[in-house]
Amino acid sequence: MAFLLSRPSLERLPRFALTASDFASLPSAADFRQTLLSKLDCAQQRIYIAALYLEQDEAGQEILAAIFAAKQRNPALDVRILVDWHRAQRGRIGESNASCNAAWYRKEASLHAVEVPIYGVPTQTRELFGVLHLKGFIIDDLVIYSGASLNNVYLHKQDKYRFDRYHLIQNMALADCMASFMLQHICNDEAVFRLDKPVPATRSIRKEIRAFRGRLEQAHYHLPRQQVSQQGMGVTPIVGLGKGNALNRLILQLIAHAQHRLVICTPYFNFPMAVLRAINRALRRGVEVTIIVGDKTANDFFIPESEPFKLIGALPYLYEMNLRRFAKRRQAQIENGKLNLCLWKDGDNSYHLKGMWCDARHILLTGNNMNPRAFRLDLENALLIHDPEQQLQAQSHAEQQHILQHTTRIHHYRQLESVRSYPLKVRTILTRLSRVRIDRMLNLML
Numbered sequence: 001m002a003f004l005l006s007r008p009s010l011e012r013l014p015r016f017a018l019t020a021s022d023f024a025s026l027p028s029a030a031d032f033r034q035t036l037l038s039k040l041d042c043a044q045q046r047i048y049i050a051a052l053y054l055e056q057d058e059a060g061q062e063i064l065a066a067i068f069a070a071k072q073r074n075p076a077l078d079v080r081i082l083v084d085w086h087r088a089q090r091g092r093i094g095e096s097n098a099s100c101n102a103a104w105y106r107k108e109a110s111l112h113a114v115e116v117p118i119y120g121v122p123t124q125t126r127e128l129f130g131v132l133h134l135k136g137f138i139i140d141d142l143v144i145y146s147g148a149s150l151n152n153v154y155l156h157k158q159d160k161y162r163f164d165r166y167h168l169i170q171n172m173a174l175a176d177c178m179a180s181f182m183l184q185h186i187c188n189d190e191a192v193f194r195l196d197k198p199v200p201a202t203r204s205i206r207k208e209i210r211a212f213r214g215r216l217e218q219a220h221y222h223l224p225r226q227q228v229s230q231q232g233m234g235v236t237p238i239v240g241l242g243k244g245n246a247l248n249r250l251i252l253q254l255i256a257h258a259q260h261r262l263v264i265c266t267p268y269f270n271f272p273m274a275v276l277r278a279i280n281r282a283l284r285r286g287v288e289v290t291i292i293v294g295d296k297t298a299n300d301f302f303i304p305e306s307e308p309f310k311l312i313g314a315l316p317y318l319y320e321m322n323l324r325r326f327a328k329r330r331q332a333q334i335e336n337g338k339l340n341l342c343l344w345k346d347g348d349n350s351y352h353l354k355g356m357w358c359d360a361r362h363i364l365l366t367g368n369n370m371n372p373r374a375f376r377l378d379l380e381n382a383l384l385i386h387d388p389e390q391q392l393q394a395q396s397h398a399e400q401q402h403i404l405q406h407t408t409r410i411h412h413y414r415q416l417e418s419v420r421s422y423p424l425k426v427r428t429i430l431t432r433l434s435r436v437r438i439d440r441m442l443n444l445m446l
Contacts, residue, residue, distance in 0.1 A: 082186060295344060
């Protein structure tokens with residue numbers, strides 16, 4: 001069942017029925033890791049994982065070892081792992097490609113008697129122009145949804161963590177729907193190759209990748225009519241790729257639908273113009289808007305001054321420039337309490353939260369950063385929770401308060417540093433970029 005989004009239709013979107021007991025939140029990255037390992041340990045039918053990457057570090061090795069162990073215990077277990085094609089075949093920023101994750105996958109495959117297929121998904125011919133940002137951990141009939149990837153910091157394996165949202169939804173129809181999408185639209189496509197085996201060079205499959213992207217732009221989750229309703233508590237899965245896709249329209253529709261209170265989480269303050277306009281209209285309607293964003297030092301691209309500087313380290317400052325400009329233009333609404341800008345910071349840890357709460361009636365779980373890149377380039381998905389009777393209000397309130405405990409509310413835009421206060425190398429780069437307006441292009445791409 002496909003659907004179009006218009007204002008009257010939001011409340012009537014097809015959905016898989018839920019009860020309040022089917023839905024749960026986890027408070028921390030450490031809880032997410034322990035829960036994921038526990039569920040992998042008792043998997044009986046399937047393990048489907050979609051994440052940007054599965055990293056070759058202690059946490060990544062722990063997860064992959066748990067999956068191999070589950071497969072060895074039960075050879076009939078249906079296992080499929082989806083990661084981004086480009087990200088898996090390069091080293092981390094500043095590292096050699098010789099240490100890439102794909103090489104590790106092949107090594108692990110050679111050490112085990114059972115197969116764990118790891119698919120490299122190329123949503124574009126170059127990583128800069130689009131990646132697999134699909135999210136979801138499906139274990140039997142349980143969907144664990146988070147924007148997190150799989151490595152030490154996302155799973156709080158060592159001393160630092162990257163904070164995200166973590167939700168458990170026990171629903172067979174939803175799990176079947178999401179697994180079927182991965183299998184039908186991704187795993188069996190001619191442009192998708194298993195990274196645990198030798199793979200062709202990207203340049204040799206550019207034609208196939210472009211055709212694959214075209215098919216993905218038309219793909220959607222299939223919701224069988226006999227399994228869905230259009231009222232009551234439920235969950236609607238949405239997938240989107242490219243400008244004007246269904247997920248983009250849903251995000252804009254949710255903001256337009258808000259009448260009382262809207263809460264938005266994003267790690268990178270870089271909203272597309274359409275989202276900014278929708279937020280402005282919500283403020284004019286009298287909606288109380290809260291935006292929770294990471295402090296620049298909690299950005300995953302932030303580089304302390306004590307470490308060697310790289311160009312990518314200018315990004316957190318660019319996002320802060322955006323936020324300061326946004327706050328300055330809306331200072332009156334900050335002062336009257338209609339606009340709450342909250343900066344998250346907890347020591348040396350980082351912030352990666354995404355999603356929305358709309359009038360205590362809708363909860364959006366997503367990996368979508370709500371930036372131009374997410375709206376145009378990356379393959380994204382989301383789960384929209386319908387809660388018309390507000391049965392999840394207490395749980396949502398608890399999750400929001402847990403997030404807000406490490407935030408500071410901005411009372412005046414001058415609380416945010418100006419360019420003049422930035423480190424010299426950052427200041428020089430941003431000034432040069434601004435003169436030739438390359439900063440605008442970077443805001444569109446990153």
